[in-house]
Amino acid sequence: MSAEQRLLTGRAWDDFCDQLKLAGRAIERFGDEPDAQDRAEFYRFLTRLVRNGCERFVENCEPNRPRLRDVPWRSTINFQSPDQDHLLCEFDEAREYRITGNRGTVPYFVMAAWNAPIPRDHAARDWAGEGFAALADFDVTRLNTTGFLQSDAIDFDAEGNFEVWVGGAERARNWLPLTADSCGLLIRIVHLDRANEREPVMRIERVDGTAPSPIAPADVASGLAKAGNEVLGYVELVRAWWQERLADLPNMLRFSRNLYLSNGGVADRHHAFGTWRIEPDQALVLSFTPPETETWIFQLCSMWQENLDCYEDGLGYVNKLRAHYEPDGSVRIVVSATRPALDGGNWVPTWGHVRGGMSLRLIKTETPPPVTVHLVQVEDLAREGWGYLDNAQALMTGEVTA
Template sequence: MSDSAAKRLLTGLAWDDYCETVRRAGHMVEDFGAEANDLDRAEWYRFMTRLMRNGFERFVENCEPERPRLRDAPWRQGINFQSPDQDHLLAEFVDGRHDYRVTGNRGTLPYFVMASWVAKQPTNIGERDWADQGVSGLRDFDPATLKTTGFLQSDAIDFDSDGNFEVILSQQKPAGGENWLAITPDCVGVLVRAVYHNRAETIAPTMRIERLDGTGPRPIRSAEMADGLAKAGQLVLAYAELVRSWWQDNLSKRPNRIRFSRAVYLSNGGVPDRHHGFGTWEVAADEALVIQFIPTPCDYWIFQLCNMWQENLDCYEDGQGYISKYRAAYEEDGAVRLIIAAEDPGIGGNWIPTFGHVHGGMSLRLIKTEGEPPPVTLLRVPLEVLKRDKLNCLSATEAIISGEIAE
């Protein structure tokens, strides 16, 4: 372990650098000017506190080399359009030099996928100050831009008759034919995405991870804590910059459109078992957005309405703010009609309340899809006209056609 990293921690320099990194990240909301209203700004500062909690849980509490754990993402942490119908079990690694075993039982979960990933992470992070570099430091050290290097779908795992399973995580494929997820020397962790069709009626899976060399726990070392503070601080900065760049440099340039971009999705730890389209939405308090599409045949799909910071709206815990395959109302031809508005106009379909927002991000995710994602039609109409004339007014409204595939 690094003596200089330990010294930085023990003299308080590592802590000061963390605090300064977070302070600067918090002020990035000023880059949005008047575009971010009072509600957006209140949610931004809450977003910052959630990222701080996320960083500490991942890189301080859950990054012990000798005691790996699979832990669910922190409560209410909705990074990058996180689905309410997915659990995200994370195990953080310092690197990929060790071999691991994941054991568990799938319960009655219909599908999950395990993925290993890498990130830009120098070996001497605890020895250096990062705050003064700002976002330019993300070129060398970026815990948010993750690249999936290996993935294993539950369809390819051997289960016993009770749903029990084992998966080996290693650089070399086991000789005995065991279920295997490949990791690389620079692997920084593994993520299990557990996909629920109907959470209330599903027995949740149980999973644990262990190192195959049987090493037991030990006390924390000063240099490790310096590394953990650097990772936790840089995570806050990285996600602040990510939501800024996605909004200002990309998505907001095409309001009320969804685009399916493989590169954008895979740039943040995505796995190639799905199509995931992103966009921004905007609607005044006296307007409504009507979105229509016919889902491509798939195991599961979900449409989410989010705030500017890619978080689910606060009403998602009440089952609002999103519509999924297994609880949507369908039209006779199999189409899905979504109505995004401050109040229900009473035209049927699937109403999604804006919950005090006038803009934000939106996403359409289709998992285990048969074919390409569907075209998405959006119409922006006055709310009173929609309430009065019902669906008749849509034929006189110019439609926005999106859902294109960028790559």
């Protein structure tokens, strides 16, 4: 059956819905570990994935009308930073594009191209019946960065205007190459002081001047297949990271370039991931000395890799600008349900959770720092002060692996 026939007969829609049902049942793969709050957030996470997938692949995937669109509100994926905005552009094949715009007053951004395993006949096939095994052949979330261009390497005029060429013949400057199988772009806009910065403005267009065309049945069949696949892919990603890739990192952080790059990362940063597990009367204290870097941010997340605060009140993370520093330049971060009555330090509340993920990213730095972690009773820390950590057993983490 062709992609057009699948859409017109309703089969593409049915398969999309069946993929969502399959994703919803994936909570069973976590056994009894998720509590009621974790489960509530899982289903909310699914709705955010659906919004994200439909926005990316149904609304914003027209071959003749490329767009740079930010992700839907509160739809964060894979430890997305509160200090970053993501502009996405999806396309069906590599062509030559031009991005024009103005950088605003943000200090840094990076453009990246990627590919992913997407069969050419994906819109003509049913996928839900294959279950999660289908991700071996079709997985829009298994992103591989094929090239990136940092704002440091872009020429700007006095007003901050710029022009970047994407794909096509190689250019000496202001050029982001595409491979034959490139299927999308991601622009990471990095803020240092979001409230006082002017957002950049960017627009993308096809260089060949092809006019936009009406939506076709095959286009919608493709979008539905990709949107459903995205939900399955990210549900499997959080499961694999929680149960396999991060399973040996309770209350630890590990800088792994391979792990970070496995999901569309760019090599302009070091990014550590880990999990945290603490009881309501405990505190996790992380200490490190930030090296020279454009910026850094630590954030606390749920099992589903979403910031616990969802950026609403600014309490789910600590960054370079907001952090309280010790006299020696080091930083202490306290993760706990209640804030210890101590001077100094940086408190990140657990928002009623007892488990989740955490990450520490440092952008444009040569070497990540070691991180000292203490798991202590909140009462002991509040009573004895920071000196209590001198005699408490410490866990050295922040190790660097390939």
